[in-house]
Amino acid sequence: MKKLALPALLSLVLAACSSTGTDTASQVEDRSGAGVTTVTAGSPSGSGIAALTDPNNILSKRSVFFDFDSYVIKSEAKPLVEAHARFLVQNPQMKMLIQGNTDERGSREYNLALGQKRADVIKQALMLLGAKEAQIESVSLGEEKPRCDAASEACYAENRRGDMLYSGEF
Amino acid sequence: MTRFLTAFRLLLVLALASLAFGARAQLSIEITGAGASRFPVIIPIFENEGQLPNSVTDVVRADLDRSGLFRLVDLGPLALPESVMPDLPAMRGRGADAVLTGSVIALGGGRYDVRFRLFDTQKQLELGAMAMPMMASQNRLIGHRIADFVYEKLTGQPGYFSTRVAYVIKSGTNYELQVADADGMNAATALRSREPIISPAWSPDGQRLAYVSFEQKKPIVYVHTLATGQRRVVANFKGSNSAPAWSPDGNQLAVVLTKDGQSQLYILNADGSGVRRLASSSGIDTEPFWGNDSNIYFTSDRGGSPQIYRISAGGGSAQRVTFDGSYNVTPRLSADGTLLAFITRNAGRFQVAVQDLATRQTTILTDSARDESPSFAPNGRMILYATESGGRGVLSAVSSDGRVKQRLTVQAADVREPAWGPQPRQ
Known part of the structure; x- marks a missing residue:
């Protein structure tokens, strides 16, 4: 062993x-x-x-944060995405669910689409780094499941994110 | 006016207390702005109305007052029988341009006839008369119809007092999809869930609601028949299913699916069959609204920022409709196809705007910061929308000229996702 x-x-x-x-x-x-x-x-x-x-x-960290109305992964999030990609490559039996989220401003339906886009770009980045498509599902929660409830920029920033969850965590 | 409002609030309080449904979930309406010149009208108490358990006249008065277009001129407790020609010069002398007279006549067996006449005091002529049969319990229904009659005779446009609205209430982690009369009364819950419910859309016949429910832990589109509570899944593909919009004939729905990648527009039959793609873009396409002009208006970020586009319901190429600003979303077309309501980001604030499609002139109608989900009344005169007040979700309504403003609140809960229903068939 x-x-x-x-x-x-x-x-x-x-x-x-x-x-x-x-x-x-x-x-x-x-x-x-x-x-x-x-x-x-x-x-x-x-x-x-x-x-x-x-x-x-670093694998205990699961959230990739985004700017307002953006689905571009910022450079500071790249080490985190790389670490999870390696983990998926080394553990091909592991499955991941990515949940895209947005802040509460603007349209709920546009935010649902934006959250999907955020989850998708994380999925694509993981796949470019070797993870298999069958390992990863991307979904959107839009603005419906905020982690932080206050109407402040700090809260908005906290809610603009994609969460990477593994089997048993969702 | 103040006296009338006080009476109206008292009525609301009584109604709240008497409803088994629970006061917590009842919408209450407050008028926060009115038209610059309101049409003065006298509506005396209908003759012999005291034999009904609840007033018809109060419902008519409240509807017309809340519209912001009329000013009620007080004539005291005196009734003017429908069968007697009122002294129009005297009414004019009191400052009224119109008078509504009415009588309630018992027919026996709990049935009544309500007869009413509307007069123009300037031209000294009768504008119309009607008789409506009613049961004792139908005072609100009949009151709304009489208010519709007065509104149409005096403004030339159909009234909207007999319509219903749908909206979602969030209380803690509980979500309720509710339907109420346009004045907030008679609220009933169509769906309760522990997961979000968004984007309710009325079928053109007013019998069904399409909406998005997360009850299966992902967004799925349902069509719900209100009278029976019967629900049908109409879009549950891989990924997300959302943003339903009815075709004007009620036979089809435009929806947003991610089954082939990112959020894109599709059309399917109202039973969920026959799904086909409407448009393809390299970005997000969402929030379709199927106009009576056979165009589907939608939000897309294909040009780099979310803007409103339109495409023929038959397909083809999309045309951009909004050009000002970097965030224009949630298009809703008035029934006559002349006005487009949407949400625009203006100096960091999200506000209701309308574009006159003929002149391309855009006007921002609100001064709030967190507006969402605009929805036209069937006559295009008012726009219902969700906003925030005191940290809570509330509904507001604004006239399409921006002058009349109302706020609809539910105690101790967030209310959001309003959708104004169609004109009922009578």
Whole structure:
């Protein structure tokens, strides 16, 4: 088992190192977190879940944020998308649901379409990085399920996002 | 005027208290702006109305007053029988340009006849007369019809007091799709859900609502027959299904589907069969509205920002309709095809605007910041829309010239997604 898991462990470590923009401390913690999960990743099912919920692992972060009326993934979100793409590639049995959301301003129907567009661009980015289409479903919640309820720019920004959820989380 | 409003509010309070449905979910209406010159009219209490459990006259008065086009001239408690010619010069002397006289006649067995006549005090002539049979419980229905009669005789346009409105109430995590009379009374819940309900759209015959429900954890389009509560899924394809719009003949729906990629326009039969694509674009196409002019108006970001376009319901190429600003959405065409209402972003505020399609002149009608979902009254005179007041969702109505303003609120709940129903068949 350990022998089988080792290549996967290595690839995760390399992946963590290749991410840019994370500080050294968090990379060290990422690596230890990834090491623990890779051992479980060798088992046929339920693999990798620990990394997904380890607050020190970038994979625990699930939200990609957008500007108003935009469906362009900002450069600061790229390391997060890359990390999840690698996870999907390494865990082909894992399925992801992406939920696109918008802030509450403007038309509900346009926002439903905009949320879909946001979920779709995340899906496309993950697929460009090697994830399989069959692993990912993209849906929109529009402005209907705000995470933050106040009418403030901070709340609007929090609600303009796509969430990447794995099997068992939705 | 103030006295009348007080009486109207008292009536509302009594109605609220007596409704088993619960006061929480009742719409109440407040007039926040009126026409510059309101037409002065005398409407004395209908003769022998006291034999009815509830007043017809109060309903007529409230409707006409709320329209913002009329000013009720008080004549005191005196009734003017329908059978007697009123002293028109005297009425004119009191400042009224029109007088409505009426009588209630018992026919036995709980049935009544309401007879009424409308007079022009300037021209000194009768404008029309009618008799309507009614049961004792039908005071609101008959009152709305009489108000429609007066409105049409004095403005030349059909009234809208006998119409109904649909809207969604959100209370906590509960959603209710409700239908009420245009004055907010007789609210009834058509659908309760723990998941969002959006985009209700009335069938042209007023019998059915199409809407989007998230009850299956994704947007699916349903058609709901109000009288029976029967529901049918008409669009449940892979991805999202939304934004239903009825064809003027009620046989087809335009919808937005993502089954082939991003949000695009499709047409299907009202039973869900025969889905076919209407248009193709590289961006978002959504919010179709099927006009009586056989064009489908819709929102698209194909030009880089959301703008309104139109395309023939038979297909073809789309024409851009809005050019001012970077966010124009939710097109709704008046029944006569002359006015397009939509939401525009104006200096960061989302407001109701109308474009005169002949002159391309656009006017912003509101000064609020969070307007959504405009919906024309069948006569094109008023626009109902959702907005926000005091941190809560409320409905408002504005006349298409921007002068008359009303607010409709529900206590302790958000109300949104209004849709003004068609003129009922009588």
